[in-house]
Amino acid sequence: MKKLLILAIASIMSLGASAQLITSNTVTYKKGSGYNRIGVSYNSISSSAEGSESVSGVSLxxxxxxxxxxxxxxxxxxxxxxxxxxxxxxALTATIPLNVTYKWPVTESIKIAPLAGLTFNGNITSDVKDVKFFTLGWQAGVNVELGKFYLGVTYGGGLTDYCKFDDGYDSYSFKLNNLAATIGLVF
Known part of the structure; x- marks a missing residue:
C-alpha cells in the first residue's frame, strides 16, 4: 500500500515538471505593433426576405x-x-469592420485567429428600391495564417434593415446575410 501511495505522489509531481517542460518549448507571443492584411473574398449573400435566393459577390x-x-x-x-x-x-457596398480577434500561435508560421465584431456598411449603388444608405451588421469567423498568407471564413448578418418600403398598401423590409471565403496576404 505504501508503494502505491509513493507511486501516486511521484506521478502527480512529475505532471507539474512535464507541464513546465511543455510550456518552455511552445511558441510564445512577442508584442508587436500589429499587422495589415489584404484579401479577396467570394461571397454568398442572402436576404431575410421571403422567397429570396442567394446571390454571389466578390470583395476586396x-x-x-x-x-x-x-x-x-x-x-x-x-x-x-x-x-x-x-x-x-x-449592389456595391463599402464596409468598415470593427472586430476583436485572438491569434493562437500553433507554430511560428501558423496562427489560428477567431474573430467577432460589427460591420458598418455604406450602400453605394443598388438595383433594389428604397435601399438604406447606411446599415449596421455583425460578423464572426476565423482566419488561419500560414506564414505571409491567410485563409478565412466569416458569416455575418444585418442588425438593421437593408431595405424598408411602406407606401400604405404594401410594406416589406429585409436584412442581408453574408458568408465569405477569403484568401490574402499578411504583412
Whole structure:
C-alpha cells in the first residue's frame, strides 16, 4: 500500500515538471505593433426576405490589426472593404469592420485567429428600391495564417434593415446575410 501511495505522489509531481517542460518549448507571443492584411473574398449573400435566393459577390478588403494587450495576442481589427454583389442584386457596398480577434500561435508560421465584431456598411449603388444608405451588421469567423498568407471564413448578418418600403398598401423590409471565403496576404 505504501508503494502505491509513493507511486501516486511521484506521478502527480512529475505532471507539474512535464507541464513546465511543455510550456518552455511552445511558441510564445512577442508584442508587436500589429499587422495589415489584404484579401479577396467570394461571397454568398442572402436576404431575410421571403422567397429570396442567394446571390454571389466578390470583395476586396484591407484590415489593420492593432495590438491591445501587452502579453497576449489580442487585437482590435478595423479597415475598409468593398463588396460587389451581382446576379439579381447588382449592389456595391463599402464596409468598415470593427472586430476583436485572438491569434493562437500553433507554430511560428501558423496562427489560428477567431474573430467577432460589427460591420458598418455604406450602400453605394443598388438595383433594389428604397435601399438604406447606411446599415449596421455583425460578423464572426476565423482566419488561419500560414506564414505571409491567410485563409478565412466569416458569416455575418444585418442588425438593421437593408431595405424598408411602406407606401400604405404594401410594406416589406429585409436584412442581408453574408458568408465569405477569403484568401490574402499578411504583412
Amino acid at each position: 478588403s484591407w484590415t489593420k490589426g492593432i495590438s491591445v494587450a501587452k502579453d497576449m495576442p489580442l487585437f482590435i481589427e478595423t479597415g475598409l472593404g468593398a463588396t460587389y454583389a451581382f446576379d439579381d442584386l447588382n
